[in-house]
Amino acid sequence: MDLTFSAEHEAFRAEARSWLAAHVPKEPLPSFDTAEGFEAHRAWERTMFEDRWSVVTWPVEYGGRDLGIFEWLVFEEEYYRARAPGRVSQNGVFLLAPTMLEYGTEAQKARFLPPMASGDEVWCQGWSEPDAGSDLAGIRSRASRTDGPTWILNGQKTWASRGAFADWCFGIFRTDPEAERHRGLTYFLVALDSPGVTVRPIPQIDGETGFAEIFFDNVEVPEDQILGEVGQGWSVAMATAGSERGLSLRSPARYTEAADRLVQLYAGRGGPPASADAVAQAHMDAEAYKLHTYWTATKVARGHAVGPEASANKIFWSETDIAIHTAALDLLGPEAELVGARGPGEWLDGYLFSLAGPIYAGTNEIQRNVVAERLLGLPRG
Amino acid sequence: MDFAFTEEQEELRAGVRTVLSSECSPDALRAFEVADEASRADLSANRWAVLAELGAPALVVPESANGLGLGDVDLVGVLEEAGYACLPEPLLETAALAAPTLAALLPEPAAAGALAALVEDDAVFAVGGIDVTPDGITSPTEATADGMLRTPRVVGARDAGLLLLACRDDESGWQLHAVPASSCTAEPAPALSATRDLSTVHWPLAADTLLAYGVAAEAAASLLAGRAAAGTAALLTGLADRMVAMAAAYAKERHQFGKPIGSFQAVKHLLADARVALEFARPAVYRAAWSLATAQPTLSHDASMAKAMASDAADRAARVALQVHGALGYTWECDLHFFLKRTWALSRAWGDAATHRRLVLAQLLDRTLG
Numbered sequence: 001m002d003l004t005f006s007a008e009h010e011a012f013r014a015e016a017r018s019w020l021a022a023h024v025p026k027e028p029l030p031s032f033d034t035a036e037g038f039e040a041h042r043a044w045e046r047t048m049f050e051d052r053w054s055v056v057t058w059p060v061e062y063g064g065r066d067l068g069i070f071e072w073l074v075f076e077e078e079y080y081r082a083r084a085p086g087r088v089s090q091n092g093v094f095l096l097a098p099t100m101l102e103y104g105t106e107a108q109k110a111r112f113l114p115p116m117a118s119g120d121e122v123w124c125q126g127w128s129e130p131d132a133g134s135d136l137a138g139i140r141s142r143a144s145r146t147d148g149p150t151w152i153l154n155g156q157k158t159w160a161s162r163g164a165f166a167d168w169c170f171g172i173f174r175t176d177p178e179a180e181r182h183r184g185l186t187y188f189l190v191a192l193d194s195p196g197v198t199v200r201p202i203p204q205i206d207g208e209t210g211f212a213e214i215f216f217d218n219v220e221v222p223e224d225q226i227l228g229e230v231g232q233g234w235s236v237a238m239a240t241a242g243s244e245r246g247l248s249l250r251s252p253a254r255y256t257e258a259a260d261r262l263v264q265l266y267a268g269r270g271g272p273p274a275s276a277d278a279v280a281q282a283h284m285d286a287e288a289y290k291l292h293t294y295w296t297a298t299k300v301a302r303g304h305a306v307g308p309e310a311s312a313n314k315i316f317w318s319e320t321d322i323a324i325h326t327a328a329l330d331l332l333g334p335e336a337e338l339v340g341a342r343g344p345g346e347w348l349d350g351y352l353f354s355l356a357g358p359i360y361a362g363t364n365e366i367q368r369n370v371v372a373e374r375l376l377g378l379p380r381g
Numbered sequence: 382m383d384f385a386f387t388e389e390q391e392e393l394r395a396g397v398r399t400v401l402s403s404e405c406s407p408d409a410l411r412a413f414e415v416a417d418e419a420s421r422a423d424l425s426a427n428r429w430a431v432l433a434e435l436g437a438p439a440l441v442v443p444e445s446a447n448g449l450g451l452g453d454v455d456l457v458g459v460l461e462e463a464g465y466a467c468l469p470e471p472l473l474e475t476a477a478l479a480a481p482t483l484a485a486l487l488p489e490p491a492a493a494g495a496l497a498a499l500v501e502d503d504a505v506f507a508v509g510g511i512d513v514t515p516d517g518i519t520s521p522t523e524a525t526a527d528g529m530l531r532t533p534r535v536v537g538a539r540d541a542g543l544l545l546l547a548c549r550d551d552e553s554g555w556q557l558h559a560v561p562a563s564s565c566t567a568e569p570a571p572a573l574s575a576t577r578d579l580s581t582v583h584w585p586l587a588a589d590t591l592l593a594y595g596v597a598a599e600a601a602a603s604l605l606a607g608r609a610a611a612g613t614a615a616l617l618t619g620l621a622d623r624m625v626a627m628a629a630a631y632a633k634e635r636h637q638f639g640k641p642i643g644s645f646q647a648v649k650h651l652l653a654d655a656r657v658a659l660e661f662a663r664p665a666v667y668r669a670a671w672s673l674a675t676a677q678p679t680l681s682h683d684a685s686m687a688k689a690m691a692s693d694a695a696d697r698a699a700r701v702a703l704q705v706h707g708a709l710g711y712t713w714e715c716d717l718h719f720f721l722k723r724t725w726a727l728s729r730a731w732g733d734a735a736t737h738r739r740l741v742l743a744q745l746l747d748r749t750l751g
Contacts, residue, residue, distance in 0.1 A: 001383060001384060001385065001386065001387075001667070001671050002382065002383045002384075002671075003382065003668060003671050006382070009382070260749075263742075263745050263746070263749050266746075267746055267749050267750055276742055279742060280739065280741045280745070281689075281738060283741065283742075283745060284689060284690060284738070284741060285661070287665070287686065288664065288686075289661065291384070291664035291665055292661050292664045294382060294384040294664070295384045297382075298382070298385045299385070302385070312653075312656065312657045312660045312661075315654075315657050316657055316661050365646070367653075368646075368649060368650045368654070369646065369653070371653035371656055371657060372643070372649035372650070372653045373649070375653075375656055376643075376653070376656055377629065378629060378632055378633060378643035378644065378648075378649055378652065379640075379641050379643055379644040380644065381644045381645065381646060381649075
């Protein structure tokens, strides 16, 4: 057991830190859930891509550095420490890409990964439907084969994060109308400027258009935009879901950085005893998540799979995020309702975002079922 | 970065699990609980002999002192197993507290003698006289009218050959002693759990038992409290693991409304929350062991964090396990009560979760402001 980073890792950390210090915008960018902010964040992705910082773990040929999971964790620690912009491309980079690297054809990887890495093509996720949320296997959007090498998509997806301004969408569609539940589904990649696609932005609780509904009305999609095999969409999608709940979407740096700021806020406010417990617990939870991630990453580095522990992860990071921001708002007291990109308002903004955590990527109630059934072996209900 | 145990460490843990699953089964705990004092001493001596054969008590004693020369990272899995089995004997006190404390005080003659007893005679150690508070360590040891000292809540005195005891007064500060059991009187304290060995000890202050005094004793006592917090945290994650496993097994077996109760979401979610709390307490416990083994500057923070996380995880597991067992769990007949009672005791021993949260915060503020 060794909990220190190697000299090589520390050298990489220094390199990342100095690049970020030179390039991270001095002023926060406008929210990526506005048209202007979306383009500003896209430009930031391009800046990172040009110096090969946007996708450090990817193969070199697609714009990455072919680095391991610990370098990624180090990079994330530096990224959050530098208070760099949110990743507008995260659905593609952190969720679709690991799945594509596993299931994609060489042609798909060559076609889709470089523009994903540069921010030229930003992706959103098309999974949930009006009647298929927690019960994702109940999806009804369908795809049917044409006489040619194409498929026709019909139906409706919803709650597509970044969907309002994204360029592409990945999602699962029912390709076998006879099959039920998890069978007969296929994973498609769809350009949102295809004829027949209508995107309707949904204003969120903060008034910004963070997600959207997507309607598919006889949308023709070439068959080389199927990821994995026809009919295998569920297992391909579960690989993406594992990434979403597990390691790649929420690196611990996000929480340790926020917890560090919380401790500073607490100290700056004179260390009010009423907040002591909550501040200490928030710090410990963030650090426990980091330690757990190092633990899991060691397994991954040794070639083991993550498995259903990803569900435990998702419950923990989402609740930790809320705990950190609740403690901060309690410290702010009457200032807690102020908005703004820095100062008290960033805590409110973070709080609103944290409240979505137990809902997206499979509600925490569903994750508790997974933990109970797959980690504890309890019978399905 | 390599946050995992070695194969040898996993094997050692597995060996302890196998031995304790027979030597310290719930039936063995039940027999122990109802035995008279003499048979209880025999049962403890037999179990200790088995643990000593595995090398558990002297695991972290340096090879130069004839120990196994292993470290806290090797020991932490063994302690989790002791918690998992609800081991009545003072393995934490002997292996994780007395052994490294004495080894660090070598070549002090009293330390050398006590350590030799631990390694060569399989001596059992009791530990007492240090309390953890939000403001740091204090000693509950008091002088009595007959010129002796009185230390309450000493763990392990029943079977101990030697007692590692601390005292403090405003004039001379801290003192740490290794006192032979023959010169002490131990008066059993009426504790809830009969498998817990808790006594009030009367002992004489003598020059030849002195291990350290003043600043050195304070540093040793403070490090011992950190070791105790980290080691108790390992016992607690072991206990939590056991209670979650027992409750999950029961939830599969017990039927209501024609189905196993574990198929109901209300029950699943209780157990899932307990499992998640355990899942995230464990790496904190393992990190604390590593920080002890490598004398990290963050050691005190790491030990406090481990204790706070493990106390909360075990308390939650206890509460959930009792609820899932229903009325059966509230009975003497059900094995669960051994683990519940040990958890209630240990979650508060060496500083409860709230105390350690304050200690963590104090360290953070030092870091932030310093």
